[in-house]
Amino acid sequence: MIKGFAGRVLELDLGARTFAFKPLDEAIARLYLGGKGYGTRLLYDLTQPGIDPLGPENPLIFATGPLNGSLAPQSNRFAVVCKSPLTGGIGSSACGGSFAFGLKKAGIDVVVVQGRSELPVRVEIDGDADAVRFLDASELWGLGTEATQKALGKGMHHAVIGPAGENKVLYAGIVSDARIAGRCGVGAVMGSKGLKALSAQGTRKLEMEDEAGFKKYTQWVRQVFKGHPVLGEKLRRFGTLGIVNTTNGRNMLPTRNFQAGHHPDAMGLSGEYLEDHGLVGVRSSCLHCPVACGREVEVPGAGRVKGPEYETAGMMGTNLGITDLALVNRWNWMADDLGLDTISLGVTLGFAMELQERGMLATGLAFGNPEGVAEMIDAIAHRRGLGDELAEGTRRMSRKFGGKEFAMHVKGLELSAYDPRGSFAQGVEYATTNRGGCHVQGASMYFESTGPLTINPQNLKLKAEIPVVQQNLACAVNSMVLCVFTTYGLVPRHVHALKPGGWMHRLARVLFENSGPAYRLIMGAKLFQATWLDTWLSRVTGMRFTPGHLQEIGARIFNLERMYNLREGLTGADDTLPDRILNEPLFKHMTSGHPLAELLPRYYEIRGWDAHGVPLPRTLKRLKVRV
Amino acid sequence: MTVTVELTYDMAKLLGTRAIPLEGPRTVGEALRAARDRFGDQGAAYDRMAEVAAVAVNGVLVAHRREGVRLADGDRVTFVKTAAGG
Ligand code: SF4
Numbered sequence: 001m002i003k004g005f006a007g008r009v010l011e012l013d014l015g016a017r018t019f020a021f022k023p024l025d026e027a028i029a030r031l032y033l034g035g036k037g038y039g040t041r042l043l044y045d046l047t048q049p050g051i052d053p054l055g056p057e058n059p060l061i062f063a064t065g066p067l068n069g070s071l072a073p074q075s076n077r078f079a080v081v082c083k084s085p086l087t088g089g090i091g092s093s094a095c096g097g098s099f100a101f102g103l104k105k106a107g108i109d110v111v112v113v114q115g116r117s118e119l120p121v122r123v124e125i126d127g128d129a130d131a132v133r134f135l136d137a138s139e140l141w142g143l144g145t146e147a148t149q150k151a152l153g154k155g156m157h158h159a160v161i162g163p164a165g166e167n168k169v170l171y172a173g174i175v176s177d178a179r180i181a182g183r184c185g186v187g188a189v190m191g192s193k194g195l196k197a198l199s200a201q202g203t204r205k206l207e208m209e210d211e212a213g214f215k216k217y218t219q220w221v222r223q224v225f226k227g228h229p230v231l232g233e234k235l236r237r238f239g240t241l242g243i244v245n246t247t248n249g250r251n252m253l254p255t256r257n258f259q260a261g262h263h264p265d266a267m268g269l270s271g272e273y274l275e276d277h278g279l280v281g282v283r284s285s286c287l288h289c290p291v292a293c294g295r296e297v298e299v300p301g302a303g304r305v306k307g308p309e310y311e312t313a314g315m316m317g318t319n320l321g322i323t324d325l326a327l328v329n330r331w332n333w334m335a336d337d338l339g340l341d342t343i344s345l346g347v348t349l350g351f352a353m354e355l356q357e358r359g360m361l362a363t364g365l366a367f368g369n370p371e372g373v374a375e376m377i378d379a380i381a382h383r384r385g386l387g388d389e390l391a392e393g394t395r396r397m398s399r400k401f402g403g404k405e406f407a408m409h410v411k412g413l414e415l416s417a418y419d420p421r422g423s424f425a426q427g428v429e430y431a432t433t434n435r436g437g438c439h440v441q442g443a444s445m446y447f448e449s450t451g452p453l454t455i456n457p458q459n460l461k462l463k464a465e466i467p468v469v470q471q472n473l474a475c476a477v478n479s480m481v482l483c484v485f486t487t488y489g490l491v492p493r494h495v496h497a498l499k500p501g502g503w504m505h506r507l508a509r510v511l512f513e514n515s516g517p518a519y520r521l522i523m524g525a526k527l528f529q530a531t532w533l534d535t536w537l538s539r540v541t542g543m544r545f546t547p548g549h550l551q552e553i554g555a556r557i558f559n560l561e562r563m564y565n566l567r568e569g570l571t572g573a574d575d576t577l578p579d580r581i582l583n584e585p586l587f588k589h590m591t592s593g594h595p596l597a598e599l600l601p602r603y604y605e606i607r608g609w610d611a612h613g614v615p616l617p618r619t620l621k622r623l624k625v626r627v
Numbered sequence: 628m629t630v631t632v633e634l635t636y637d638m639a640k641l642l643g644t645r646a647i648p649l650e651g652p653r654t655v656g657e658a659l660r661a662a663r664d665r666f667g668d669q670g671a672a673y674d675r676m677a678e679v680a681a682v683a684v685n686g687v688l689v690a691h692r693r694e695g696v697r698l699a700d701g702d703r704v705t706f707v708k709t710a711a712g713g
Contacts, residue, residue, distance in 0.1 A: 496709070
């Protein structure tokens with residue numbers, strides 16, 4: 001077995017209450033690594049087209065990768081893969097916390113959950129004894145994620161759902177510690193199986209090819225992290241909320257359901273503001289992570305809880321016309337405890353507010369008014385009253401009540417808190433990402449709107465290239481499995497030190513913007529190890545990795561996801577953006593919205609796809625994607 | 628003609644306000660000079676904070692502080708710092 005992998009896949013059948021340990025398929029691991037890549041390959045191979053995402057035949061796959069359990073910074077992450085009930089296409093989501101560590105210590109790389117239990121069940125995996133226990137979870141059913149994990153105790157590492165997952169809210173997530181695999185409705189799939197919690201523990205040691213070399217190198221990386229302006233400073237000090245003032249200043253902070261990109265009081269939601277008002281602690285929330293980007297806040301009645309991320313501040317804050325951090329803290333805590341994805345939740349609430357504003361549906365919710373929001377969040381999680389409609393997400397609501405032109409989703413997945421009219425590459429990424437409108441499948445906006453060396457985000461230069469490279473990289477990172485924030489560290493410290501007004505900055509920016517195909521060539525080069533991502537992988541597995549290998553593996557995973565979506569009936573027509581984004585100008589100088597139609601053909605060409613967005617046979621052959 | 632200069636968090640903390648409405652500036656340079664005046668004897672601190680931020684007009688980065696960029700009524704001149712989130 002390749003080093004870094006435990007070599008075992010655990011198959012659970014919840015209906016029959018049986019389990020089996022199977023060997024990890026080494027050939028798949030070589031091509032796809034673990035995590036999302038391995039999970040996607042399994043999903044493709046195990047399922048027939050057209051299955052019901054909430055039926056017993058939809059496998060729920062928990063997958064770790066070769067770096068999990070290694071104690072590398074940001075490596076306590078796992079991927080969840082299944083058919084998404086929200087989009088009908090590939091569903092994948094990643095989560096921090098500690099479950100990945102528990103699973104790997106139990107000597108398991110992947111868990112495939114099949115079938116459905118008639119009664120609520122939880123599963124305990126004791127890796128040392130090779131024992132799997134199916135236990136009654138009736139008493140836990142109905143509990144929030146916090147109470148559930150408390151009841152399960154600290155002896156094991158858990159992945160659990162809250163009431164939202166139990167009630168199959170289409171954007172319910174799976175929670176480990178204080179982190180959530182929020183996107184695509186993976187929690188609804190877990191709930192549809194009657195599975196309340198999956199817990200794992202063990203004391204097995206991860207075997208590495210070059211353990212001494214790995215340790216030495218990791219010590220050096222930790223020092224780099226410490227001195228890095230993002231990983232060692234900004235994320236540590238302000239968490240992800242540190243970006244609020246940046247996106248607001250660049251007119252791309254969703255406000256009132258993306259009707260605007262700026263809110264004059266958004267500073268009240270920023271990480272800087274939180275540091276001065278109400279921050280009670282800093283926490284890593286993902287085991288062994290030195291970055292510690294989580295914040296702790298005090299919510300009356302709930303105590304010290306994990307504070308909101310940027311996405312939550314955007315979607316449950318300005319997107320609803322709200323800039324009161326205390327309210328966002330409370331709603332964020334509710335969503336985490338109920339097991340809801342705050343991005344989809346915030347967009348769906350914003351959509352409901354606009355329906356009300358336009359007189360299309362009496363939702364009782366209004367922009368800028370917190371009244372009724374907390375009650376609606378609870379109603380959504382329990383599918384009570386109108387909450388039952390909102391639990392279906394924005395796309396389904398727009399089909400039923402109208403408002404397609406301002407339903408802010410791609411492929412059914414609600415957009416994240418970066419308005420792509422201020423970030424054209426991010427728009428291409430949203431439109432083409434296989435799981436739908438999400439920012440962490442590439443984070444192109446970092447290179448055009450928020451990072452230290454941003455190009456002009458509103459011309460066509462490099463706007464098709466950046467998403468391809470970034471999506472490939474994110475696929476690889478999610479298959480190792482590492483936190484995607486690690487990629488922020490790849491931009492060296494001295495680039496951050498460039499003065500925004502200086503000639504060096506200007507020169508670097510012009511060179512980057514005009515690098516064209518050279519950019520892809522450089523990123524795809526297989527010459528030498530250049531980052532900690534490929535170096536770690538090489539030292540752990542003994543295989544040779546370079547940034548170019550990561551691009552290739554990422555492209556393979558991305559194309560397989562694409563083939564899965566095509567098999568499920570999605571087409572190139574789904575590579576689009578909401579009408580509001582395409583047609584409504586957001587900036588003073590704009591006459592229309594995002595120029596997707598001008599960028600998509602180039603994107604397809606770079607990908608090696610035909611004009612309809614279908615991978616060409618030669619592309620699949622080159623990448624060794626078997627379909 | 629009214630324009631608004633939006634400050635970084637640190638500047639806002641120093642001055643006690645998030646934004647400065649200004650009457651009359653016709654270019655980015657004029658607006659920034661008028662904003663600096665508000666800081667009085669804290670001007671040096673303002674300069675240090677301004678140095679590490681880019682400037683955007685209505686959300687569009689004015690590539691590298693082009694002081695001559697003309698403003699229109701209602702424009703928003705914002706100091707923007709780089710950041711990473713998710
Ligand atoms: S950087 Fe933040 S999200 Fe990423 S692993 Fe560390 S604590 Fe978790």
